Amino acid sequence: SPTQKQWYQRRVRVNQERKLEARRRSDTVLVPTINDAVIAALKSEDSVMAHSLAYLTASLVPGDAPKDLLDSIEDIAHRADTIGSAMSFDGGLMETAMFLKGAFALSEKAGSSALSDSMAKKFANYVASNKNKSGQSNLFYTLIGLDALANNKLMVPSQLLVLENSAVLTTESPSLKLSLVDPLGNAVVGSGLFVEGGQIVFAVGEMSGADGVFEVSAESLVRGIHKVGVAATLPASYIAPDVTSVSCKVVLPVQIKDILFKLIDVDDNRVMTTSDLSEGPVVAKGDLSTRLILDFSVKDADGYSVSLHQAFVRFTNSKTGQQVYFIAQPDLNKKYNIDLNFRTAASKSFGSLAGEYSVDAILGDATLPSAMILNIATFTLDLPESSEPSTDLSKSAKPEISHIFRVPEKRPPQAISMFFTGLIFLPALVLLVVWAKLGANISNLSLSLSGVGFHAGLAAIFGIYINFFIGTNMFTTMKYLSGVAVITFLAGQRLLSSIAAQKKAK
Amino acid sequence: KQWYQRRVRAMEKLLVLLLAVTSVACKQRTLVILENVLTKETHSSFLSDLVAKDIDLVYKYATDSSLTIKKYGEPLYDNIIILAPSVSAFGNGITANDFLEFVDDGGNVVMSASTEIGDPIKEIAAEVGIEIDDEGTSVIDHMNYDASDAGYHNLIVAREFSATPVIVGEAPKPVLFKGVGMAADSDNPLVIDILRASATAYSHAVDQDILDYPLAIGNNLLLVAGMQARNNARVVIFGSHDMLSDAFYNAEIAAAAAGNQAFVGSVMSWALKLNGDLRFSNVKHNKVGEAPSDAAYRITDEVEYSIVIEEMRNGNWEAFKGSDVQLDFVRIDPFVRTALIPNAQGVFHIGFKVPDVYGSSSSRWTTTE
Numbered sequence: 015s016p017t018q019k020q021w022y023q024r025r026v027r028v029n030q031e032r033k034l035e036a037r038r039r040s041d042t043v044l045v046p047t048i049n050d051a052v053i054a055a056l057k058s059e060d061s062v063m064a065h066s067l068a069y070l071t072a073s074l075v076p077g078d079a080p081k082d083l084l085d086s087i088e089d090i091a092h093r094a095d096t097i098g099s100a101m102s103f104d105g106g107l108m109e110t111a112m113f114l115k116g117a118f119a120l121s122e123k124a125g126s127s128a129l130s131d132s133m134a135k136k137f138a139n140y141v142a143s144n145k146n147k148s149g150q151s152n153l154f155y156t157l158i159g160l161d162a163l164a165n166n167k168l169m170v171p172s173q174l175l176v177l178e179n180s181a182v183l184t185t186e187s188p189s190l191k192l193s194l195v196d197p198l199g200n201a202v203v204g205s206g207l208f209v210e211g212g213q214i215v216f217a218v219g220e221m222s223g224a225d226g227v228f229e230v231s232a233e234s235l236v237r238g239i240h241k242v243g244v245a246a247t248l249p250a251s252y253i254a255p256d257v258t259s260v261s262c263k264v265v266l267p268v269q270i271k272d273i274l275f276k277l278i279d280v281d282d283n284r285v286m287t288t289s290d291l292s293e294g295p296v297v298a299k300g301d302l303s304t305r306l307i308l309d310f311s312v313k314d315a316d317g318y319s320v321s322l323h324q325a326f327v328r329f330t331n332s333k334t335g336q337q338v339y340f341i342a343q344p345d346l347n348k349k350y351n352i353d354l355n356f357r358t359a360a361s362k363s364f365g366s367l368a369g370e371y372s373v374d375a376i377l378g379d380a381t382l383p384s385a386m387i388l389n390i391a392t393f394t395l396d397l398p399e400s401s402e403p404s405t406d407l408s409k410s411a412k413p414e415i416s417h418i419f420r421v422p423e424k425r426p427p428q429a430i431s432m433f434f435t436g437l438i439f440l441p442a443l444v445l446l447v448v449w450a451k452l453g454a455n456i457s458n459l460s461l462s463l464s465g466v467g468f469h470a471g472l473a474a475i476f477g478i479y480i481n482f483f484i485g486t487n488m489f490t491t492m493k494y495l496s497g498v499a500v501i502t503f504l505a506g507q508r509l510l511s512s513i514a515a516q517k518k519a520k
Numbered sequence: 521k522q523w524y525q526r527r528v529r530a531m532e533k534l535l536v537l538l539l540a541v542t543s544v545a546c547k548q549r550t551l552v553i554l555e556n557v558l559t560k561e562t563h564s565s566f567l568s569d570l571v572a573k574d575i576d577l578v579y580k581y582a583t584d585s586s587l588t589i590k591k592y593g594e595p596l597y598d599n600i601i602i603l604a605p606s607v608s609a610f611g612n613g614i615t616a617n618d619f620l621e622f623v624d625d626g627g628n629v630v631m632s633a634s635t636e637i638g639d640p641i642k643e644i645a646a647e648v649g650i651e652i653d654d655e656g657t658s659v660i661d662h663m664n665y666d667a668s669d670a671g672y673h674n675l676i677v678a679r680e681f682s683a684t685p686v687i688v689g690e691a692p693k694p695v696l697f698k699g700v701g702m703a704a705d706s707d708n709p710l711v712i713d714i715l716r717a718s719a720t721a722y723s724h725a726v727d728q729d730i731l732d733y734p735l736a737i738g739n740n741l742l743l744v745a746g747m748q749a750r751n752n753a754r755v756v757i758f759g760s761h762d763m764l765s766d767a768f769y770n771a772e773i774a775a776a777a778a779g780n781q782a783f784v785g786s787v788m789s790w791a792l793k794l795n796g797d798l799r800f801s802n803v804k805h806n807k808v809g810e811a812p813s814d815a816a817y818r819i820t821d822e823v824e825y826s827i828v829i830e831e832m833r834n835g836n837w838e839a840f841k842g843s844d845v846q847l848d849f850v851r852i853d854p855f856v857r858t859a860l861i862p863n864a865q866g867v868f869h870i871g872f873k874v875p876d877v878y879g880s881s882s883s884r885w886t887t888t889e
Binding site: 095097098100102106107143144146147148176179181182239261262263321323324326328337339341343376378379380382384385387412413414415416417419420 | 732856
């Protein structure tokens with residue numbers, strides 16, 4: 015019979031087996047339970063986020079991915095809006111990134127992707143466009159989305175990048191450096207690039223390089239902007255980039271040559287100045303009857319004439335800084351020419367503003383390393399009636415106006431005025447003297463009430479008249495006059511009747 | 521006592537409610553017209569900077585059929601920002617004239633343009649005196665292009681700001697620009713050249729030879745143009761829709777950060793009247809030694825005039841520090857024009873003698889800032 019120890023060991027083993035069996039049973043029960051629960055939950059909430067989380071959950075659960083969920087990936091993807099080459103959900107970056115994470119996790123588990131190549135590329139474009147947005151949430155979800163796209167084993171969108179600004183080819187740096195990268199920016203190992211024909215800069219063939227970084231040197235540097243077609247070979251799980259050609263620019267310097275500057279007097283029909291600028295910029299004068307002719311050509315290092323996008327001749331007024339531009343047109347031999355007749359140009363282009371102008375040629379083109387400004391001449395323009403440049407009144411304080419009051423008229427000196435005032439009063443004196451001579455007297459003045467009253471009343475009436483003359487109006491005058499007039503009338507009548515009675519008594 | 525406490529609490533609640541209502545009502549309402557869904561994402565910093573300035577933003581798409589500016593004869597917004605350069609027609613029958621009516625009513629308008637510019641934006645700009653170049657043209661500068669431009673030199677670095685710190689900010693840094701150029705009549709006193717192109721720049725289609733004189737060359741070519749109407753409404757046009765984008769805000773020029781964000785922020789403060797707006801109050805005039813009265817003045821009276829002028833600086837009203845404030849005493853034409861002298865509190869005053877011309881006159885003050 016077994017010992018106590020052996021009996022114990024057997025019991026423990028049996029117990030362990032029983033527990034393991036129970037767990038195994040519950041494992042297999044658990045998995046369908048989770049998937050069922052997830053599918054059931056999706057029936058009540060149909061949002062994109064809910065589906066994304068369902069995919070993530072199903073990808074973590076051991077066993078096969080449920081077919082319903084896998085099929086729904088494409089349906090949900092169609093809910094996204096396509097704008098240009100980017101595809102996104104209404105909920106923005108978070109919703110799109112979580113969908114990509116969930117969809118790729120579940121697809122990897124199932125072994126085949128439910129999204130199409132173009133969808134993956136458009137989603138990648140959208141997520142990558144959020145690189146520049148600030149905020150930790152944006153950064154997090156951008157990385158979630160890019161990581162889902164870059165680190166899955168089914169379909170990784172790839173992109174063609176130009177490295178180190180090498181699309182600008184010069185004699186010093188004639189190589190084009192390209193790279194094939196995944197959405198996270200890592201170079202695609204095991205890829206290749208092939209330069210196609212149809213262009214004149216590079217030789218047709220494989221680009222040299224490895225591990226996703228490639229380089230090719232230009233065979234012939236031909237000035238201009240060229241489109242170079244490239245074909246990419248990528249490992250199985252990668253999607254070829256949308257872009258199949260690279261635009262590169264060959265930049266070569268030029269020189270301005272064969273300059274001819276001529277000033278012709280139109281009226282006299284003679285050449286005033288002619289110069290090829292070998293002794294530096296020209297100093298010249300002109301007026302309304304002048305015709306200015308400027309010829310030049312632009313030549314590259316091999317001596318061939320080149321036509322440029324920008325070939326301007328600029329006149330800058332040294333006093334006002336005003337700039338007048340003229341376009342130099344090339345003829346069939348690519349020789350540039352400016353022909354200015356100042357009889358018309360002075361008013362039309364220069365605003366009839368005379369003065370000293372600095373004449374410069376400005377040459378620029380996309381295929382030049384930088385624009386060139388060459389000083390051609392210092393030209394003084396004389397005009398008969400040149401208007402002063404009008405000052406812009408709106409920008410400075412307006413001139414002050416102080417009112418000039420009317421100056422009082424000149425009066426004669428006071429002595430003369432007093433003398434004439436005296437002369438005016440002379441007839442009054444004459445009047446008094448003549449009265450005295452006539453024998454007018456006041457001996458018969460009676461000091462009775464009526465006599466005093468009458469004379470006082472008369473004086474008062476005169477006083478009221480003078481007052482009216484000085485300043486009061488008719489109303490106050492009539493007010494006083496009415497009272498005084500009655501008294502004076504009564505007093506006067508009494509006085510006259512008393513004088514008449516006295517005369518009768520004599 | 522309980523009843524009293526309840527009354528006080530009710531009054532407090534009412535006060536808080538009133539304060540909340542007035543503070544919400546004081547926010548400026550701004551309509552942002554977007555071209556499509558992507559604009560909100562590509563220009564998120566521009567929009568969040570506006571929200572940080574305490575402005576209420578309302579978003580609508582350009583072709584939205586519910587787009588309205590005016591209702592019952594009153595404008596619905598204080599400002600309109602149009603970030604839809606290539607729209608060919610606005611929704612709900614809105615035309616350029618509706619935006620001009622909005623400006624006439626005192627509203628401010630900010631627009632962005634680009635190489636693919638549509639007709640409505642061009643029309644609005646033309647009506648305010650700014651001509652935008654044709655569709656398909658760009659501003660090209662073979663001397664000041666950004667180092668990352670490997671093509672036609674239309675991604676340029678602009679440094680020629682106007683000398684108005686109230687609009688462009690103090691010492692603005694160079695900005696990146698890629699878009700279409702504008703020109704304005706140099707005699708127009710209302711147009712402000714906020715950002716000019718350099719002397720070697722010109723506006724043309726990149727892949728076509730120049731046969732005709734371009735719209736403008738050199739310093740006459742405007743990259744950002746502004747206009748202040750006589751009713752003080754402000755219009756600003758950015759020639760580059762991209763210069764407002766997050767990509768350009770985060771870009772670098774010669775290993776230093778591009779000045780786009782600071783420059784655009786400063787211009788928007790001016791455009792939305794958060795900076796550089798003037799108001800006056802407390803106009804007082806009286807005979808020297810007497811109290812102000814409504815009676816008429818006699819000729820040769822000595823009169824003193826005082827006025828309080830304030831300037832809006834970054835959202836706050838402060839005393840105006842101008843030096844060219846002038847007073848005109850006008851009867852059809854000005855008879856007296858003197859400078860107004862500020863005192864320490866920002867009150868401007870002057871004394872003058874009434875001229876011996878009879879009739880009714882008005883006084884008006886101007887400044888050249």
